[in-house]
Amino acid sequence: MRLSCKSMCLxxxxxxxxxxxxxxxxxxxxxxxxxxxxxxxxxxxxAPCRRSFPWMNAMQRKYGADGLQIIGINxxxxxxxxxxxxxxxxxxxxxxxxxxxxxxxxxGVQAMPSSFLLDASGNVIATHFGFKTADARxxxxxxxxxxxxxxxxxx
Amino acid sequence: MNVIASRIPAAAARRRVAxxxxxxxxxxxxxxxxxxxxxxxxxxxxxxxLVADPLETSLDEHIYFSKEASSGGxxxxxxxxxxx
Amino acid sequence: MQLNxxxxxxxxxxxxxxETQIAPALAAATCALLGPGTPTSVVAQEEALPILTPWxxxxxxxxxxxxxxxxxDFSLNAQARKELKEDxxxxxxxxxxxxxxxxxxGAVPSSIPQTFTRPSGEDSYTIAAGxxxxxxxxxxxxxxxxxxxQWPVTRLALLDIGVSFSDExxxxxxxxxARIARDFNNRNTTLSLGAALANDxxxxxxxxxxxxxxxxxxxxxxxxxSGDQSKDVLDLLFGVTQVVNRNTVVQINYSLSSAxxxxxxxxxxxxxxxxxxxxPVAGPVxxxxxxxxxxxxxxxxxxxxxxxLLKRNFGGNVLDASYRHMTDDWGIDSDTVDLRYRFxxxxxxxxxxxxxxxSQNAADFYHTVLFDGQPVPQFAxxxxxxxxxxxxxxxxxxxxxxxxxxISTRLELYQQTGEPDAAARVxxxxxxxxRPDMSAIIAQFSYKFGR
Numbered sequence: 001m002r003l004s005c006k007s008m009c010l011x012x013x014x015x016x017x018x019x020x021x022x023x024x025x026x027x028x029x030x031x032x033x034x035x036x037x038x039x040x041x042x043x044x045x046x047a048p049c050r051r052s053f054p055w056m057n058a059m060q061r062k063y064g065a066d067g068l069q070i071i072g073i074n075x076x077x078x079x080x081x082x083x084x085x086x087x088x089x090x091x092x093x094x095x096x097x098x099x100x101x102x103x104x105x106x107x108g109v110q111a112m113p114s115s116f117l118l119d120a121s122g123n124v125i126a127t128h129f130g131f132k133t134a135d136a137r138x139x140x141x142x143x144x145x146x147x148x149x150x151x152x153x154x155x
Numbered sequence: 156m157n158v159i160a161s162r163i164p165a166a167a168a169r170r171r172v173a174x175x176x177x178x179x180x181x182x183x184x185x186x187x188x189x190x191x192x193x194x195x196x197x198x199x200x201x202x203x204x205l206v207a208d209p210l211e212t213s214l215d216e217h218i219y220f221s222k223e224a225s226s227g228g229x230x231x232x233x234x235x236x237x238x239x
Numbered sequence: 240m241q242l243n244x245x246x247x248x249x250x251x252x253x254x255x256x257x258e259t260q261i262a263p264a265l266a267a268a269t270c271a272l273l274g275p276g277t278p279t280s281v282v283a284q285e286e287a288l289p290i291l292t293p294w295x296x297x298x299x300x301x302x303x304x305x306x307x308x309x310x311x312d313f314s315l316n317a318q319a320r321k322e323l324k325e326d327x328x329x330x331x332x333x334x335x336x337x338x339x340x341x342x343x344x345g346a347v348p349s350s351i352p353q354t355f356t357r358p359s360g361e362d363s364y365t366i367a368a369g370x371x372x373x374x375x376x377x378x379x380x381x382x383x384x385x386x387x388x389q390w391p392v393t394r395l396a397l398l399d400i401g402v403s404f405s406d407e408x409x410x411x412x413x414x415x416x417a418r419i420a421r422d423f424n425n426r427n428t429t430l431s432l433g434a435a436l437a438n439d440x441x442x443x444x445x446x447x448x449x450x451x452x453x454x455x456x457x458x459x460x461x462x463x464x465s466g467d468q469s470k471d472v473l474d475l476l477f478g479v480t481q482v483v484n485r486n487t488v489v490q491i492n493y494s495l496s497s498a499x500x501x502x503x504x505x506x507x508x509x510x511x512x513x514x515x516x517x518x519p520v521a522g523p524v525x526x527x528x529x530x531x532x533x534x535x536x537x538x539x540x541x542x543x544x545x546x547x548l549l550k551r552n553f554g555g556n557v558l559d560a561s562y563r564h565m566t567d568d569w570g571i572d573s574d575t576v577d578l579r580y581r582f583x584x585x586x587x588x589x590x591x592x593x594x595x596x597x598s599q600n601a602a603d604f605y606h607t608v609l610f611d612g613q614p615v616p617q618f619a620x621x622x623x624x625x626x627x628x629x630x631x632x633x634x635x636x637x638x639x640x641x642x643x644x645x646i647s648t649r650l651e652l653y654q655q656t657g658e659p660d661a662a663a664r665v666x667x668x669x670x671x672x673x674r675p676d677m678s679a680i681i682a683q684f685s686y687k688f689g690r
Contacts, residue, residue, distance in 0.1 A: 110425060132325060132326070133325055134325065
């Protein structure tokens, strides 16, 4: 909760500013306000990240139309390693690259991977350090709830 | 445990050196900041693991255990990618 | 601390393989994607199955060969690791060894030929004047098995439990082990605690000799004790691992080992010689052999060791440096320095030189030789492995990534140089090599796959 303003600002900033983007997803910043955002920090050297990608792809496919946008932020220092990972385990969600770890530090990443669920107002409503498939159903419920609230509060 | 009290000077000196090394290392460790979770790329590599080649290490251990009076020492756990 | 199989950080061109447990249609479609956002017509899955790290198998062939017709060992070894459920890893080990060649029997050479009765009592062998007394009875095969199960008991704590077993013609080992490791400081510090309990059964050929009993002639086993021998060993390890910076990790371990039971080598002798001439003295009346006593070691042994390890990355090259100091209640102190430097030759191969220095002093009850007329001590051994010596290992290893793993080979030279007791150099013994250098070649060929 204490990250709410910062995270919203960061979320908008990273989408609007010059961080390199590799995505063909929703392009305009304007489209993203009012969306539920799942920010996930990953790296090529992180085995649980490999496990989380198919689940995140499934979530993006399932709830993208309902207003979910997943953003995967890669923290590899060498871009080539991230590309190799993506060649084997592709992402169907937006990607950003943070090799200096500035965003990871700002969000308060404590493990790899870490995910932060932001509601439509930009508040962090859920934080998960690490990824276990056993917990994925619970994560999905959080997304569904967040989407429902976003739907309700939409004018 | 019996620690031999009166040994020849060389052995006692070696033990003192070992104790001093331990103290220095302990002091150094307490001053360590460590790294952030997203900076563990190098530590995640195979060759940076504490036991980089477990099979080879166990083969060597077996040889030296058979030919010398000492064995073991190496442990496990720590370093690495620190994931999950 | 890694809880999962690490994703290898080195560049490696891999063909996209649907090796996961996702439905084949989805896997094939995923492989076709080269980037995010490409529309696909695959069936969306309700839930992702856990993608479990596949089998990782390490195999190694090892040859160990000492010079001068001494021990040679050839072994086939394998270790297989598999994630059976999310974050739960099973590791299986198998080793098959064949041992041939001759071992020193503990007696000293002499200026006259010497005849020794084999441990079985059924045969004897003669050593020429001036030659090292080596017993070549030992043709043996050994099988060793191990299994370990590792899983996270909490997010920050890892537990590993295992069993081990080995068997050869005169020795059987069974053991259990358990280790727990807990991370602190954002996983920068790890404390670990390990314990291993072993029970070993020894069934010496011909039966275990009575302590310090004289070697007898053929077909006379009256110097043996009845019953099987066994020993129990408890090992404890306390460790601290600390990540120092992005390129450095250090570890300190303190270990204790306590052994109880039959710790003697049932085949080793001590020569009894004349204190003036250094010549062998006659054995028991009617035995037809000289006087050599079977060794005897205490029934307990407590060891402590301190081990320090540094792993440091230098722009892709890795230094592995460790030091171990061991001390025990048999009076042995030892120091080991082990250095490896891995030179990365491009992204997919490496060259790793290796240097190891070892030094130990003699056990309290080590005697190169015993003198006739002096009281026989309670414990005595002439086994060179409990004497004072230095050893150096020099080696190099070369490894190369393959499509699905790694192939590597290493060659090492191991050399021990020791000194016999100064007091042993009497009479004819002053002209003989009472503690010959021991040189051995270690050659290994490995293949790892499943990476």
